[in-house]
Amino acid sequence: MAAVSAVLQSEWTKIRTVSSTVWTLASALIVTVGVGAALSAVFNSTFDDLSTAEKLTFDPTLVSFFGMTLGQLAMVVFGVLVVGTEYSSGMIRTSLAAVPQRATFLFSKIAVAGGLALLVGVVTSFLSFFLGQALLGEHRASIGDENVLRAVFGGGLYMGLIAIFSMGVAAMLRSSMLSLGILMPFFFLVSQILAAVPKAKEVAKYFPDQAGSKIMQVVPDALNTEKAPYGPWGGLGIMLLWVAAALIGGYLVLKKRDA
């Protein structure tokens, strides 16, 4: 029985010795912070053009996180590659021959990669917040304001959970290409478009990204967006359910299928 600590150490070696880890996580950080900063600056200069409703529900914290819409895609790529390359390279057979306990193998991998994604997510979130607020000028929020710290930490959790969700999906589909082909359009297009379509948006509210991103709102229904039937923590809870479902599905596939 391979010890869990040994598997964790091995997975950490695997993660740190491929360059895709660095470039996916770095792009997640740079894109999120960069786009968030740019949009913060834009909102600051065009604040007067906003409608009254939008002005009333203006949420400077959320604005500084707008870059996550793009940055989360890099997190998806990170999550998919961590699991998917085991299959595409055939390494999975070597790995499973060394760690016949498949649950230990999968969850150690996800613990290491997920932990790293959460860490990078939180760092990204704080950087986005502080840089965004600095550019929002007089409309800025302070980290000490009510619920702001929750939103900033929540932003980090959101990014990490997106990566972990992707790992679960990749474990279910056993293919990097297939997973990316489904997840990228889903998060970038399908989810965003359905959220704007009447009727469909009632369903889209429960998508992992739509629900999870509520944690980043300090002002309820920020910027005059749709009312959600759940609060920030409720939204994160829905996202966690999605993540749990993906992980359980991934585990069952790994357990049942031949490698």
Place this chain on the structure above:
Amino acid sequence: MIEAVGLTKRYGAKTAVYNLSFQVRPGVVTGFLGPNGSGKSTTMRMILGLDRPTSGHVTIGGHPFRQLPNAPRQVGALLDAKAVHGGRSARSHLLSLAQLAGIPAQRVDEVLGVVGLQDVAKRRSKGFSLGMGQRLGIAAALLGDPQVLLFDEPVNGLDPEGILWVRNLMKKLAAEGRTVFVSSHLMSEMALTADHLIVIGRGQLLADMSVTDFISANSADFARVRTPQTEPAQREKLTTTLTEAGGQVMSEPDGALRVTGLPLPRISDLAHDAGVRLWELSPHQASLEEAYMRLTQGAVDYRSTDDRLAHLQAPLQPGQPGYGMPPQQPTAPEVSQQGWYAPPPPGQNPYAGTPQAPAQSPYAGAPQPPAQSPYATPQPSDTTKDAR
């Protein structure tokens, strides 16, 4: 010790491995042979717990693989040389595997030296040749100093020096008392490396015996006997004598005799008693490859025999629904010149195969009505006989 009992694996309707039982013992190199698609890799994967058998079970040292305590220290395996993340260096790849089993990092550098990859240890394995990949896979198998080693096609892509090295490595590992199970397509290599053979075909066990037993059981050793070509009578006489003594005598195309069922000294004695001079009396022992071909083709794949005939007939078949012969048929004239047929009508070239040939052919009434050339029909069987 690897022990398989009634191992069966079905993928849907297809049975990849059926009721396979064998033991791989320590101290010898056991070769694992079988044609492509016979279930070798599936069996190897089941041994390693990667595929779950539909029925039956396989154990290593008495435990199913998945229940082995610290599997990498007990079993080392090379399944696929390319099963490595191409972006990771050879050393990092081995390090990640070493850490799983609590093997110190110094051991990684040690095995890199053993397989001769120390100079490229820091390079990404993406740029490795197949041979370098094999070496990396062998390094991974050796990492935990395991008692049981499985190698799937380890010499694929290796240079002659590498093949020799693998051969000696296998023998050394077995001599140290380890269980070594090697699959290969290279029969000559197996003959030099393996002591024991397990042969499967279409997922079923065909043979489980030592290499020497396997060769003698699955090949027809024969003696080649040649009498002076100038004296056909002597050949006739010897044939009769040998047949009367209980041997089977077949004629080879060049006039030599192929004798089975009689030892060489006895053949010599019989020839001497009959007053027949011999120009050649040589033993012919089948190679492992011949024995293997015989076993896997004869016992399993009956279609192979048909295929062989089809191959020999192939030059005759194009555009020929009946028995006709295409015009430029290089072998046919030689055959018919041996006096199989009556001479063609004057002025007719029987080998031209011209369209008017059937009408003018003297063989028009023969039982092959559409035949454009009558020489085609006997020719294949004749050639086949010669080839045999």
